[in-house]
Amino acid sequence: MNILIVEDEDMAAKKLIKTVAIVDPSATVVGVTCSVRETVAWLRANGSGQPAAPDLILMDIELADGQSFQIFEEITVNVMVIFTTSYDEYAIKAFKVNSIDYLLKPVQKDELRASFDKFHSLKARYQPTGAETSLTIGNLVKDLQKQLHPKEYRQRFLVQYANKLMSIDTHQIAYFFTDNRMNQFRTIDGKKMVIDYSLDELEDMLDPNQFFRVSRSFLVAINSVDHIQTYLGNRLALKLKPAIDKEVIVSREKLTPFKEWMGK
Numbered sequence: 289m290n291i292l293i294v295e296d297e298d299m300a301a302k303k304l305i306k307t308v309a310i311v312d313p314s315a316t317v318v319g320v321t322c323s324v325r326e327t328v329a330w331l332r333a334n335g336s337g338q339p340a341a342p343d344l345i346l347m348d349i350e351l352a353d354g355q356s357f358q359i360f361e362e363i364t365v366n367v368m369v370i371f372t373t374s375y376d377e378y379a380i381k382a383f384k385v386n387s388i389d390y391l392l393k394p395v396q397k398d399e400l401r402a403s404f405d406k407f408h409s410l411k412a413r414y415q416p417t418g419a420e421t422s423l424t425i426g427n428l429v430k431d432l433q434k435q436l437h438p439k440e441y442r443q444r445f446l447v448q449y450a451n452k453l454m455s456i457d458t459h460q461i462a463y464f465f466t467d468n469r470m471n472q473f474r475t476i477d478g479k480k481m482v483i484d485y486s487l488d489e490l491e492d493m494l495d496p497n498q499f500f501r502v503s504r505s506f507l508v509a510i511n512s513v514d515h516i517q518t519y520l521g522n523r524l525a526l527k528l529k530p531a532i533d534k535e536v537i538v539s540r541e542k543l544t545p546f547k548e549w550m551g552k
Contacts, residue, residue, distance in 0.1 A: 293345075294327050295322065304372070308346075319334065319340060344368050348393075442494055444458060461474070465507070470482060471487060487507050514528060523538055
C-alpha cells in the first residue's frame with residue numbers, strides 16, 4: 289500500500305511515518321508534502337499508473353498555505369483520504385459519521401490501525417472506480433467544510449402577493465414547483481405565490497433537512513408529504529398537503545436519498 293502524507297509540521301510528519309511503519313510494515317510512504325501547492329504538484333506528477341501513485345492519503349486539514357480543501361478544488365483526487373486534525377474530540381465525533389476517518393493528532397497506533405482496516409475493508413467490498421472515488425471524496429470534503437463552517441440557510445422570502453409584499457418564513461412553505469416555466473411555491477395554508485429563484489438556486493438556499501428536491505419540477509418540505517405510493521418503474525408517487533393537481537413523482541436517481549431523508 290502506497291501512502292502519501294500531507295503534513296506541514298516536520299515533527300508530526302516524522303511521527304506519523306513511524307506510526308505507519310509500526311501499524312503496517314508492508315505500507316510504503318511514497319511522499320510527504322507540506323502545502324496545498326506542493327501537494328497538487330505532487331499528485332499531478334504521480335497520478336494513476338505512476339510507480340509512486342498513492343493508494344491512500346493521510347492529510348492534515350490546516351497546511352502551510354491554507355486548508356487542504358483547496359487541493360480538491362484544483363485537482364481530481366481518485367484515492368481514499370483519511371484526514372488528520374488538531375480539532376477537539378467533539379468535532380472529531382461529528383466527522384466520524386462519514387465513511388472516511390478523521391483522526392485527532394497526534395495520531396495513535398490503535399486509531400490508525402482501525403482506519404487502515406476500514407480502508408482495506410471498503411476497498412475489498414466496493415472496489416470503486418476513479419470517478420466514484422472522486423465523487424465520494426468530493427462529498428466528504430463538502431461535508432467537512434460544512435462542519436467547520438456551518439452554512440446559513442434561507443429563513444424567509446419577500447414575495448409579491450395580492451398587490452402587496454409579504455415576508456414568508458420557510459417553515460410556512462409546503463413545496464416549491466415549476467408550472468409553465470414559472471417558479472412558484474405553496475404555503476401550508478394553501479396560498480400560491482410566484483418566486484424569482486429557480487429550483488436549482490432554491491435547493492442550494494434551503495436547509496436540506498427540511499426540503500428535498502424530488503424531481504426537476506418539485507422541491508418539497510418534509511411536513512408536506514401526506515403519504516407515499518408505489519409507482520411505475522419502481523418509482524414513488526407523493527401525495528402532498530395542500531393537495532396539488534399534478535403528479536409528484538420521485539425520480540429514480542433520487543429514490544434512495546429520498547428514502548434516507550424521510551427516515552432521518
